[in-house]
Amino acid sequence: MKRILHRWFIEAMSFMALGLFGSLIIGLIINTAASYIPGLGSLSVIGDAAQSVTGAAIGAAIAYGLKSPPLVIFSAIAVSQFAYDLGGAASSYIVSLIVIELARLYASKTKLDIIITPLVTLIIGYFSASLIGEAVGGLMTGLGEIIIFSVSQQPFVMGILVSVIFGVTLTAPLSSAALALMLDLSGLAAGAAVIGCCCHMVGLSATSYRDNGISGVISIGIGTSMLQVPNILKNPFIIVPPVLSSAIIAPIMTVFFPMENNAAGAGMGTSGFVGQIMAIETMGLSMNTIILILVFHIILPLIITLIFYKLFRHFGLIKDQDQLISLGK
Template sequence: MKNLLHRWFIEAMSFMALGLFGTLIIGLIINTVADYVPPLAGLSVIGNTAQSLTGAAIGVAIAYGLKSPPLVIFSVLAVSQHAYDLGGAAASYIVSLIIIETARLYQKKTKLDIIVTPFLTLIIGMLLAGLIGEAVGGVMTGLGDFIVFSTEQRPFVMGILVSVVFGITLTAPLSSAALALMLDLSGIAAGAAVIGCCCHMVGLAAMSYRDNGVSGVISIGVGTSMLQVPNVLRNPFVIAPPVIASAIIAPIMTVFFPMENNAAGAGMGTSGFVGQIMAIETMGLTTSTVVLIAVFHIVLPLIVTLIFYKLFSFYGFIKQGDQIISLGK
């Protein structure tokens, strides 16, 4: 069971996030550039095309990540796109995962595999998408709407909760990007999620400077804070400063300086600066937006995390060498 949970919720979601980044997220970034740089307006065709293939990319990415044979990968493409059209990213993920696991019962079992595998994958997958696609999408969207509504009604408490949960999810071997898109998170709830992710990325990058140097700061701060997972498992106190920072900074934003974001940026933080680009996409490119991004996505996560890091270091909970990461050298 432990292996299955790892396969379904870590491996599958991680590869789903890659599929999302390769289509929906990069498509949104391209469209944002096209919107604000008139000479590059023609790029919107590329961005729109990439976004239109999001469902297909999710299925292919998951099938590839779970080491499915080629015939399953290529057939899941159509199934996943149909599920996405019916119920969004969550439906695409669930339907793709079920049909990929079901295909293990018949793939490469007959001499007519080139016909049997795609035929059964398409028929079963399409029926499954039709049966549960809309329901899955409705449940996840409803949950996302509830989170958004709750954050608007109780910005202080929900700002803390959303920020902390998404920050931890980002650093854990899960996909905060996939979670945000499955929930279709938006508004200030998405803004709070971004701050939680930024605290982990910017904060952990700054904390580990003495251990990893500039290359480590860039890898964590613009790449992924998941690089610290082995160190967090060895010393859980490593993750405490960014968690505390996210709990402090997010409610300041949600109560006094409301910032909005969208589902594509909510779970990304400063990874590829997607969270910041999507903030501009959502709120518009203004001086106020730029200042808020600088303060709440960079400056405050950096300062507050380092303050608590110094305290934890002073009392011996975190020591030099606790945050060394491997960059494949």
């Protein structure tokens, strides 16, 4: 059971996030650049095309990540796109898992594999998507709407909860990006989620500078804070400063300086600066937006996380080499 849960909720979601980045997210980034940078308007065609195959990218990514045979991967592309059109990212994820796991029973088992595998996979995928696609999409969107409404009504408390949950999810071996897109987060709730992610990425990159130098700062701050997971398992106190930072900064933003974002940016933080690009996409490019991004996505996460980190070091809860990561040297 542990292996199955790891396969479905860690491996599959992690590769789903890669599929999302290679289609929907990069498409949104291209469209944002096309909207605000003179001379790049024609690139919006590329951005629209990338976004239009999001479902297919999810299916291919999950099937590839779970080491499916080639015919299953190629069939999952069509199945996942159909599911996405019915129920969005969550539907693509679940239907892709269904066909990929069932395909293990028949793929590469007969001499007619080139016909049997795609035929059976497409049939299973079509009926699975038809049966549950809209329901799954509606359920996840409904949960997202509840979260969005809750944050708008209780910005202080819900701002803390959303920020902390998404920050921890980002650093854990899960996919906050996939979660945000499945929930279709938007508005103030997405803005709070971004702050939680930023606190972990900016905060952990800063607190690990002593152990990893500038290469570690870049790898964690613009890449992923998941690089610290092995160290967090050894010393859980490492993750506490960014958690406390997100719990402090998010409600300040949600109550006094409302910032909005979208589902593509909500779970990304500063990874590839997607959270910041999507903030501009959502709020518009202005000096006020730039200042808010600098303060709430960079400066405050950096300062407040470092303050808690210094306290933890003072009391011996975090020591030198506790955050040392391997960068493939």
